[in-house]
Amino acid sequence: MPKIVWSKRYRVNVKKLDKQHLHIAELVNAVNDKIKARADSKEIVKGFTELIDFTKSHFETEEALMKKLDYPDRKRHRKEHKELVNLLSDVRKQFKREAKALGDFDYDVAKDWLAIHSDWFSVHLVHSDKDFGAFLNTKGID
Numbered sequence: 001m002p003k004i005v006w007s008k009r010y011r012v013n014v015k016k017l018d019k020q021h022l023h024i025a026e027l028v029n030a031v032n033d034k035i036k037a038r039a040d041s042k043e044i045v046k047g048f049t050e051l052i053d054f055t056k057s058h059f060e061t062e063e064a065l066m067k068k069l070d071y072p073d074r075k076r077h078r079k080e081h082k083e084l085v086n087l088l089s090d091v092r093k094q095f096k097r098e099a100k101a102l103g104d105f106d107y108d109v110a111k112d113w114l115a116i117h118s119d120w121f122s123v124h125l126v127h128s129d130k131d132f133g134a135f136l137n138t139k140g141i142d
């Protein structure tokens with residue numbers, strides 16, 4: 001999987017959210033490097049756990065803002081978040097199982113899961129999060 005190269009196209013023009021999105025991209029890249037280096041499975045699971053936990057807390061940040069400002073597209077946006085959270089909790093379970101079964105860790109599967117997160121993140125970011133960012137800007141938040 002190619003590295004996520006941060007660029008203007010990912011900016012939603014709200015400082016706090018841009019900072020968090022950048023951190024998610026860094027965490028994705030870190031896991032990607034570990035997979036490429038065929039790092040120990042425990043290290044990879046650790047990287048995924050960090051990524052999953054931070055992604056969840058980032059969603060909470062966005063959803064709290066949506067609630068506070070009564071964002072009109074809140075329901076649909078939250079549904080998108082929920083889909084990724086459900087997917088990620090399955091991934092975490094699977095990795096924990098594999099990490100326990102020594103020698104049974106599948107790097108290709110790890111690579112596929114990471115690519116799913118990475119694609120989802122990019123698409124959600126340039127569509128849903130950008131719309132939300134534009135809404136926040138109209139409320140004087142940048």
Ligand SMILES: [Fe+2]
Pocket residue numbers: 017021058062125129
């Ligand atoms: Fe986001």
Ligand SMILES: [Fe+2]
Pocket residue numbers: 062077081124128129
């Ligand atoms: Fe979002």
